[in-house]
Amino acid sequence: MVRFFLIFIALLAVLFRIDMLDSVQAGFVEPWTDLLALLSAGLIQPFDADVHSYGRVLQSTSSGFGVSIEPGCNGVEAAIVLVAAVLAFPASWKAKLIGVIAGIVAIQAVNLVRIISLFYIGQWNFAVFEFAHYYLWQALIMLDALVTWLVWLHWTDKRKARRAAIAHDGA
Amino acid sequence: MTARRRIWRFGLVTLFATLLLMPAWYWVAADLAKPVLSVAGWSMTRLYSWASGFSTDGVIGQLHTSLSVLIPQPDGSNALGFVAPRVDYRMHGYGMVLLWALFLGSWPRRIWLKLPLATVVIFLVEVLTICVAWLHQVLNLSEAAVFIQTGHSTLAQEVVLFLFHFDLYITTVFAPILVWAAFDWPFVAALAPSQARRAPAAPDAPAS
Numbered sequence: 001m002v003r004f005f006l007i008f009i010a011l012l013a014v015l016f017r018i019d020m021l022d023s024v025q026a027g028f029v030e031p032w033t034d035l036l037a038l039l040s041a042g043l044i045q046p047f048d049a050d051v052h053s054y055g056r057v058l059q060s061t062s063s064g065f066g067v068s069i070e071p072g073c074n075g076v077e078a079a080i081v082l083v084a085a086v087l088a089f090p091a092s093w094k095a096k097l098i099g100v101i102a103g104i105v106a107i108q109a110v111n112l113v114r115i116i117s118l119f120y121i122g123q124w125n126f127a128v129f130e131f132a133h134y135y136l137w138q139a140l141i142m143l144d145a146l147v148t149w150l151v152w153l154h155w156t157d158k159r160k161a162r163r164a165a166i167a168h169d170g171a
Numbered sequence: 172m173t174a175r176r177r178i179w180r181f182g183l184v185t186l187f188a189t190l191l192l193m194p195a196w197y198w199v200a201a202d203l204a205k206p207v208l209s210v211a212g213w214s215m216t217r218l219y220s221w222a223s224g225f226s227t228d229g230v231i232g233q234l235h236t237s238l239s240v241l242i243p244q245p246d247g248s249n250a251l252g253f254v255a256p257r258v259d260y261r262m263h264g265y266g267m268v269l270l271w272a273l274f275l276g277s278w279p280r281r282i283w284l285k286l287p288l289a290t291v292v293i294f295l296v297e298v299l300t301i302c303v304a305w306l307h308q309v310l311n312l313s314e315a316a317v318f319i320q321t322g323h324s325t326l327a328q329e330v331v332l333f334l335f336h337f338d339l340y341i342t343t344v345f346a347p348i349l350v351w352a353a354f355d356w357p358f359v360a361a362l363a364p365s366q367a368r369r370a371p372a373a374p375d376a377p378a379s
Contacts, residue, residue, distance in 0.1 A: 001356055001360075005349075005353075012341070013337075016336075016337055016340075016341060017333065020333070020336060071340070072339065072340050077340040077341055080341075081341065081345055131193075131194075131197055134261070134262065134265075135193060135197065135261065135265040135268075136189070136190075136193050138265065138343075138344050139189050139193065139265060139266070139268060139269045139272075139344055140186070140189065141344075142269065142344045142345055142348060143182070143185055143186065143189065143269065143272075146273075146348050147178065147181075147182040147185075150178050150181070150182075150359070150362055151178055153359070153362050153363050154174050154175065154178060154362040154363065156363070157362065157363035157364065157365050160365055161364075161365050164365070
């Protein structure tokens with residue numbers, strides 16, 4: 001447990017420092033954030049044709065209300081936490097790769113729900129928007145990362161036990 | 172109960188507990204802010220000679236300093252002012268809700284002992300992140316003349332910049348998970364029994 005925590009904290013600090021680099025922000029985080037705005041608009045448009053995106057902004061053409069997806073709202077930090085937790089846990093590299101990919105997908109899927117829900121909450125009530133934006137969704141995204149990691153932890157352990165049983169039977 | 176069922180029950184209970192507790196926390200945030208901001212303000216005045224005092228107003232905590240700054244006036248003259256950074260407790264305090272929700276979700280043995288202890292740990296984390304937020308405003312957001320008055324190195328400035336962003340995006344919301352996992356490791360270990368068998372025996376078994 002102590003070894004896991006120490007590796008995890010070290011990885012978390014290193015990955016977050018890399019995330020803060022200007023070159024990483026410009027080359028990866030900003031294009032990713034733009035893509036999130038585009039995906040959000042693409043998901044909403046079949047139901048609400050008034051919505052469009054430009055850059056990192058998601059906007060309603062009828063009400064003029066828009067949300068700008070800023071650092072902390074693009075799911076990158078939650079993904080960094082999950083990736084650090086998956087890499088720190090003793091498992092095969094294949095299992096870690098699956099955990100990283102599935103984890104990022106799980107976090108970004110919920111993050112799209114966050115962006116779309118905040119877009120509509122903001123048009124309804126700005127005080128509720130601030131509450132949901134700054135506090136509630138921050139906690140829920142991290143809870144999503146935790147549950148995803150627990151599911152992966154259980155899956156990788158079962159996989160390891162199954163392989164051990166096969167090896168034992170074959171011997 | 173199977174491990175998969177345990178994870179889903181934990182996730183759902185924690186989710187609903189967060190949804191219920193967060194509005195309640197927001198409602199009483201001004202009362203919860205007072206002790207956190209007071210300990211943070213007291214700590215700053217003990218640690219830094221330029222921190223002269225602090226005041227609280229609801230969820231807002233203001234640090235008073237002896238760091239002077241010249242404020243341009245409409246008539247072209249300059250007035251002397253003092254840097255007084257402000258923080259909003261809520262930006263640093265909502266992790267407490269997640270901590271309580273996680274404990275309700277996993278319901279560890281001796282919860283009545285572990286939860287107050289974990290609450291104290293998160294209280295201290297909140298104090299620390301508020302101190303870093305004040306320091307960030309003094310060292311990184313104020314003008315260069317203010318930074319020189321503090322006597323800190325540029326390395327300290329860089330460290331505070333990193334810690335502020337780390338706290339803002341990760342510590343506040345992730346520290347509760349780390350603290351919960353430390354206090355209820357048997358719950359996590361039970362989901363990976365083969366790993367648990369390799370490690371030394373856990374101090375107590377999972378509650379469910």
